[in-house]
Amino acid sequence: MRSESEVPFSDNPFTISVAERVKRLPPYLFGKINKLKYEKRVAGVDVIDLGMGNPTDPPDPLIIEKMTEALADPKNHRYSVSNGIANLRKEVSARYMKKYGVQLDADTEVVTCIGSKEGFSHLCLALMGPGDTAIVPAPYFPIHVYAVALASGNVISLDCRDPQQFLTNIEYTCKHQYPKPKLVIVNFPHNPTTTVVEQSFYDDLVALAKKYGFLVISDFAYSDICFDGYQAPSFLASEGAKDVGVEFTTMSKGYSMAGWRVGFCTGNAEMVRALSTIKGYYDYGLFQPTQIAAIVALRHCDAAVEKVSAEYQVRRDALCDGLERIGWEMERPKGTMFVWAKIPEPWAEMGSIDLSMKLLDEGGVAVSPGRGFGEEGEGYLRLAIVENTQRLRQAVRQIDRCLNKTPMIPESE
Numbered sequence: 001m002r003s004e005s006e007v008p009f010s011d012n013p014f015t016i017s018v019a020e021r022v023k024r025l026p027p028y029l030f031g032k033i034n035k036l037k038y039e040k041r042v043a044g045v046d047v048i049d050l051g052m053g054n055p056t057d058p059p060d061p062l063i064i065e066k067m068t069e070a071l072a073d074p075k076n077h078r079y080s081v082s083n084g085i086a087n088l089r090k091e092v093s094a095r096y097m098k099k100y101g102v103q104l105d106a107d108t109e110v111v112t113c114i115g116s117k118e119g120f121s122h123l124c125l126a127l128m129g130p131g132d133t134a135i136v137p138a139p140y141f142p143i144h145v146y147a148v149a150l151a152s153g154n155v156i157s158l159d160c161r162d163p164q165q166f167l168t169n170i171e172y173t174c175k176h177q178y179p180k181p182k183l184v185i186v187n188f189p190h191n192p193t194t195t196v197v198e199q200s201f202y203d204d205l206v207a208l209a210k211k212y213g214f215l216v217i218s219d220f221a222y223s224d225i226c227f228d229g230y231q232a233p234s235f236l237a238s239e240g241a242k243d244v245g246v247e248f249t250t251m252s253k254g255y256s257m258a259g260w261r262v263g264f265c266t267g268n269a270e271m272v273r274a275l276s277t278i279k280g281y282y283d284y285g286l287f288q289p290t291q292i293a294a295i296v297a298l299r300h301c302d303a304a305v306e307k308v309s310a311e312y313q314v315r316r317d318a319l320c321d322g323l324e325r326i327g328w329e330m331e332r333p334k335g336t337m338f339v340w341a342k343i344p345e346p347w348a349e350m351g352s353i354d355l356s357m358k359l360l361d362e363g364g365v366a367v368s369p370g371r372g373f374g375e376e377g378e379g380y381l382r383l384a385i386v387e388n389t390q391r392l393r394q395a396v397r398q399i400d401r402c403l404n405k406t407p408m409i410p411e412s413e
């Protein structure tokens with residue numbers, strides 16, 4: 001008899017048995033919703049898609065112009081170098097100095113990745129193995145768990161919504177777990193809960209890392225998208241951070257270059273080298289015109305990034321104002337591209353997955369169920385502010401009509 005993880009092909013007599021590391025992956029809870037979203041679209045429904053932090057706006061024209069110019073140059077079509085061209089790594093180093101006062105050696109402390117998710121996953125593969133344990137923030141961004149599982153490591157997820165308590169629980173785990181955790185993953189501003197921290201959080205984390213001997217990976221995907229004057233601190237700006245860890249940044253969010261797949265791993269030279277080594281076997285680096293355009297983006301597009309962040313703040317307000325009007329509760333995020341909203345009564349009982357299916361099926365609005373981010377996410381929905389304010393207001397009206405017999409927002413609006 002075939003097991004569930006063996007993949008049957010209808011007219012193929014053979015059984016494809018997948019590796020143990022694939023069998024260990026937790027179920028992918030967004031699958032059902034993605035399938036329904038696809039079916040709705042095929043049926044011609046105009047789904048308002050707040051499901052994914054996938055920017056809908058294009059990058060700054062200067063970036064596209066540079067890409068076009070680089071494409072026309074015949075020498076840019078060969079394999080590139082897997083750790084990224086030197087001038088791009090230098091630009092990343094210059095940006096860290098300018099923005100966070102952090103000195104990085106572009107040759108040994110910076111590596112370019114095919115999006116930060118690729119880099120993060122391969123770094124886990126370089127660091128983790130059977131018997132190793134990683135602490136991940138919960139509710140969790142799925143790849144934080146999957147990458148460790150794929151590397152055959154064990155995961156302990158700790159609630160990160162109260163950062164001080166998160167630190168206390170990290171210390172408690174280090175004291176009582178044998179063998180001690182090898183790796184602690186942090187991600188602030190946090191996806192999905194939007195929790196943020198101050199620099200002192202990282203100072204304390206570095207001190208714990210040194211005391212208990214764990215490594216740190218900071219996933220800093222939302223470094224550029226901060227609101228109300230808040231500036232997200234970099235883990236690397238804490239004294240001694242480079243002794244214990246690295247940080248991932250990305251051009252997917254602030255630069256609206258998600259499809260371009262440009263990310264960076266920076267910090268501890270040994271960890272950067274471990275990632276570069278694995279990448280050296282697996283890939284030939286990013287398409288060179290992309291890297292050249294990324295240099296221009298990092299060098300000249302600070303104002304565009306600020307504009308993008310300001311636009312997300314306007315959208316945050318439009319969505320939060322609307323949801324509050326229909327009786328939902330949430331904290332206004334200080335960063336990220338998401339609103340993390342508590343499911344109001346009586347809908348919480350239904351569970352976030354079924355409610356998300358209902359909102360999509362009957363309301364035409366796609367959101368992410370909190371349960372998709374682990375048990376700790378149940379009771380919440382994550383709404384990505386990737387559509388414009390008009391569409392966000394429309395989404396609230398559709399949610400209102402889908403859930404409330406007597407809608408709270410009048411027909412006339």
Ligand SMILES: Cc1ncc(COP(=O)(O)O)c(C=O)c1O
Binds near residue numbers: 053116118187252263
């Ligand atoms: C926390 C977090 N890390 C990493 C990523 C992936 O970024 P990239 O596009 O650089 O792979 C995302 C994207 O949604 C994210 O939310």
